[in-house]
Amino acid sequence: MKAGYKKVKRMTTFMRINHWVVAICMVAAVITGLYIGHPYYQTLIAEPAVDKYVMAWNRWVHLMAAIIFDVSSIVIAYLYFFSRFEKPILKLLPTPKNIVEFFAVFLNLITFNRVKKFDSSHADSFNTVYFLIFHLLLVWMLFTGLQLYVQGLESGHSSIGDWWPALLHWATDWTVAFTGGTNMDVRYWHHMSMYFIIVWVMFHIYYQVWRTIYWQEGDIAIAFGGSKFAKEK
Amino acid sequence: MDRRDALAKMFGAKGVRVNTNRGEAYYEKLRRTMEKRLNELRQTPAATKMDIQKALDAEGLSRRDFMKWASAITAMLMLPASFTPLVAEAAELMNRVPVIWIELQDCAGNSEAILRSDSPTIDELILETIDLEFNETLMAAAGYQAEAHLDEAMKTFKDKYLCVVEGSVPVGVGKEWCTIGAKGETFEEHLLRVAGDSAAVVAVGTCATFGGVPAAAPNPTGAVGVQDIVKGKPIINIPACPANPANITGTIIHFVLTGQIPELDHLNRPKFAFGYRIHDNCERRAHFDAGEFVEEWGDEGAQNNWCLYKMGCKGPMTFNNCSIVRYNSGTNWPIGAGHGCIGCSEPQFWDKYAYERPMADAHIKAPTGGVEKSVDQFGLGLLTAAGVGIAIHAAVSATAGKKDEE
Ligand code: HEM
Ligand code: SF4
Numbered sequence: 001m002k003a004g005y006k007k008v009k010r011m012t013t014f015m016r017i018n019h020w021v022v023a024i025c026m027v028a029a030v031i032t033g034l035y036i037g038h039p040y041y042q043t044l045i046a047e048p049a050v051d052k053y054v055m056a057w058n059r060w061v062h063l064m065a066a067i068i069f070d071v072s073s074i075v076i077a078y079l080y081f082f083s084r085f086e087k088p089i090l091k092l093l094p095t096p097k098n099i100v101e102f103f104a105v106f107l108n109l110i111t112f113n114r115v116k117k118f119d120s121s122h123a124d125s126f127n128t129v130y131f132l133i134f135h136l137l138l139v140w141m142l143f144t145g146l147q148l149y150v151q152g153l154e155s156g157h158s159s160i161g162d163w164w165p166a167l168l169h170w171a172t173d174w175t176v177a178f179t180g181g182t183n184m185d186v187r188y189w190h191h192m193s194m195y196f197i198i199v200w201v202m203f204h205i206y207y208q209v210w211r212t213i214y215w216q217e218g219d220i221a222i223a224f225g226g227s228k229f230a231k232e233k
Numbered sequence: 234m235d236r237r238d239a240l241a242k243m244f245g246a247k248g249v250r251v252n253t254n255r256g257e258a259y260y261e262k263l264r265r266t267m268e269k270r271l272n273e274l275r276q277t278p279a280a281t282k283m284d285i286q287k288a289l290d291a292e293g294l295s296r297r298d299f300m301k302w303a304s305a306i307t308a309m310l311m312l313p314a315s316f317t318p319l320v321a322e323a324a325e326l327m328n329r330v331p332v333i334w335i336e337l338q339d340c341a342g343n344s345e346a347i348l349r350s351d352s353p354t355i356d357e358l359i360l361e362t363i364d365l366e367f368n369e370t371l372m373a374a375a376g377y378q379a380e381a382h383l384d385e386a387m388k389t390f391k392d393k394y395l396c397v398v399e400g401s402v403p404v405g406v407g408k409e410w411c412t413i414g415a416k417g418e419t420f421e422e423h424l425l426r427v428a429g430d431s432a433a434v435v436a437v438g439t440c441a442t443f444g445g446v447p448a449a450a451p452n453p454t455g456a457v458g459v460q461d462i463v464k465g466k467p468i469i470n471i472p473a474c475p476a477n478p479a480n481i482t483g484t485i486i487h488f489v490l491t492g493q494i495p496e497l498d499h500l501n502r503p504k505f506a507f508g509y510r511i512h513d514n515c516e517r518r519a520h521f522d523a524g525e526f527v528e529e530w531g532d533e534g535a536q537n538n539w540c541l542y543k544m545g546c547k548g549p550m551t552f553n554n555c556s557i558v559r560y561n562s563g564t565n566w567p568i569g570a571g572h573g574c575i576g577c578s579e580p581q582f583w584d585k586y587a588y589e590r591p592m593a594d595a596h597i598k599a600p601t602g603g604v605e606k607s608v609d610q611f612g613l614g615l616l617t618a619a620g621v622g623i624a625i626h627a628a629v630s631a632t633a634g635k636k637d638e639e
Binding site: 034052180199 | 509580581585594612623
């Protein structure tokens, strides 16, 4: 290790696995979601109905990605409060310290790293708030997506029992009233919210690269090796 | 919808499942209620000379046809098969159930759908035998004479008659354009008066249930559905454009049999009819799953009955039983005839379902009410804006930014 630098651990193995699983599922959800909304490649050319479930496979992949999101979200929500590594909730509470830190990091971004008045070795409030936005968007996709899904379980039965559609109705029916009163509004907002997520991802990737270049602390490595390097004071 | 309604709906909505296995005791009790009710009805005099037997004879339909129909309706109402004789009897007693049918802002399409067939189905014949006390489209009387008759019927059958409503209710600035009768009652006043003394209100067709086509943007008359106006009465919604006569008959028979309204979903639609999603019972569903779509009217896919999703079929978001009971005695239905579902039994269908393309391609008003864009156009705009922002930040960082020393 270069002199004057120390290694700081930022993501546990579990967090890194989760990160990449979510990233892969996100790409899969976008690709298959767009196909479900408007089937954009055609199967006219393919052989007759032998082993040809193009829409069914797209929906399968979409729903598999979705169920992984479901599980991941529950775990992440738990870790917000009970992580033994770093509890994100502590960085989200609007304490004076957190608010100052949030703006200090934001200032760093908009002054193109000319001003840097915070400790960049640990997870900061700005980053945590930014991730909270992502998690809220994902939860929103979950609620709307599960509402679209339960519409197809109108018999009230499912392979895992009647409790599942009943639970989904209880947990997601409000999205219909909330988005505008029809099933179509839920679908519209499910599709629309995808773009907000993509915008989020664009800035997320940009910011990680930018940090790596301007802070010179190897931030991008966090997602792979779990740690970065911070200058020793 | 006001805030309170919205909040109440938030956690109040329920699935559309009807429990069809409630055990011996439940059905035994139900049978006794029904028998008692039918007995009472039999004591009351028939209000019209028309009865189902005469109607069947006139059409050359046999008792056997009638019993076949009765067992189909029994199944539709999700009753055990042993209830078939009761259903048949209820149909025979339909001429003792007073109905007042009022017509508001609409095209009379629901009446037309029932009346205009050259070989009426038994559903339609049943509706001919009900004791129809008042119906603007059908009756000969007009003006004061018609009104006098309405008043009399309302008085005689107070709290006993079914008020069937067809058409939406204008309550906006233009409501005075729509008046009815010699005294110039507005539709709203007319509805409130007739519904007020009824046993229950049946809103037939999407205009009466959710405002329908008259309520489509920009809704010049401020049209709303019956349930937005009438409070404190049982309301049954039978939407669709037009409502399926089978569902109207089923609902009325249910009322005749039990004196109660059938189990309803969160939009007050009978679950026996609206507990099915079109898409899940559609004959083209295999083509949907295979990704075989009609791309253009009359193309190879259309000739092979492929899925109409890309032509704008809204079967995946629409709840109704057309894919099962179809129309005109099971002759056909829109998707069978090669046109996608337009979601006509859902609220706001004209604005939100009836465009002939998938939702993702439809031009929808921005939430601000501004320019119409498809969701993907809006999304690409958003991505472009984000991309430009990032590019500017990157460029300024590269020229004016400060890199920390290594
Ligand atoms: C964040 C990732 C997600 C993205 C980007 C995404 C995107 C999409 C898009 C674009 C559509 C098509 C909507 C249309 O235009 O008609 C769609 C449909 C759908 N999505 Fe998602 N979605 C995501 C997560 C989820 C989740 C978590 C669920 C939960 C179950 C879900 C369930 C569904 C369902 C059921 C449909 C409709 C499928 C059908 O009717 O065949 N999605 N999604
Ligand atoms: S035609 Fe419509 S209802 Fe039928 S499978 Fe295709 S999308 Fe579903």
